[in-house]
Amino acid sequence: MFTHIPNNQNYISFMDNNYLDSYYENIEYTAEQHQDIVNSMPDNHWFVIQKVKIYVNGVVEFVGGRFNHPKRVNESKHIGEYVDGSAIIEFREKKGDPILQFEGVLSNGDVVNYESSKTLREGYGNLSTGTNFDTYDKSPAVNKWLARSWINGGEEELFFLVENKNMLDQVCLYYKLPVPYNNGLENILNNDLQATRIKSVDLNREGEGNWVALVVASVVFKDNVATKIRFYKTSRWVK
């Protein structure tokens, strides 16, 4: 799954032949047998649970994911790399923001800070704090701005909810930037947009069954100029 992350062989992706499903046959197991199988899994392996690919200009810029191990069910690891090898990022907990309680630490020492928007906070708990980043040049095609990230002295990123592919196209048109998707991803955006969601949230306060799939893209700003559009594609294990 990774090329540049040290000990990359320990990060197991869905299609790898030593992923979780490879330990089992299609039969019923007793609890003891199940535990024996879990115990046989190498301790240093991390199995991807949610895989994130960031697309820019139709190519993958970044690969990362959330990793777990059945032996350590309450422990997660969030790590990724830029495919060009320019940086590795690992996320760690950071309190402060009501919703986004993490920060990303890049291998060059830079820290990516996150701030949830007023819209996202309202969606989570009817919280009235926060802003929707109105000081930025925001595309009018977007209905819900979700978050902001920034590196001190570096790039800033405004995340927004992608409600359909046309909205994403309109955003790209507004900033005069290339669309982030390629033909394969375009097909998914047209036919199964929600499959790319990061998660689902009751963003519109409509109760369970009506949660909003958070399909996320972002506008990257450098020195207040939009430089690229990123699309965050999350994938999960499919039998």
Add this chain to the structure above:
Amino acid sequence: MAYGFEAKNDNGKVIINDTIENLHFIGKATRGSNNAAYGDFPGYGGSNDALDGRVIHYYTITCSGTPVAFIKPADYSRWHGIIKQSVSGTTWSFDVMVSGTSTSNPPDIYCFVNADDIPVPSGETYGMQVFKSNGSTKTFDSRRQPLAITGGGTASAPPSDPTNSSGLPGVSSGHSWNYSSNDHDFRSSNRYTAHSDSAANTSNAMFACSSLAQAVYKRQQHGYKESCSGCFPFIGCINCQDHHSTAAWWVMYRQAFRLRSGNFDSGWTGYAAGYSFSSSFESGGWFGGGGGSYSTGSMPYTAKTINLQSNAFIIADSSRYN
């Protein structure tokens, strides 16, 4: 009374003699700063967010003796109450609460003290003074205007429940995770006890009445979901977490009063309020993952109403003292 001075009104009631210490006007208290807040629940942005709001105006006056303070509203549609009266040396302080969040309509506070405690007006050497039989304690001094009561009586306590919505706000469970939609109207505009009084008007009337009753009530909602990182054949779901949330809205009330034409109303105004929200949720990176938690605001004391008593109210005509 074998000797001395006694004055009675048309009904034969004594208004001046050597035993009754008359209250005399010593001036309006000086208004200082104010504090406006709670037009809505702080930190909350959903349904039933609106509250009555309140402004606390701070006043002082210097005098010996204990002043009796009358509130002369500038805006008679609002609710008023003196929620704190204190003294340091001879400087008396009054915290006067007015409903709403506009600071542009502060009331006047007319202060009266016993005749024996009034400052002697400089340069006024003529008039009439009445003393007790001890010859030293003054009961009346014509150089200061005595308090003329035009109305009053017993103000019944306001309704025990200060909230406009029917039924007390309570606690409910079984909501979806992060459910936080307030369904209770915490405003108090409809919650008062009216007292008919012909002296009550909305032009010159002022009143004195202690704000005794206090109340605090909250609405609380518990939500829940179970969330798992992923579910796999044979292994089942892994990294499953219970996600709980609690949302609570609370208001603390103080008794407040309102003058209407022909009525003196005993009601409520919100003094403080809060929105408490706590949630455990997925966090950790790219908007999903591990487990985080968030809480904001504080919870109130246990819901209750205290000091729900009847108390005396006095109405007077402020125009006599302008």
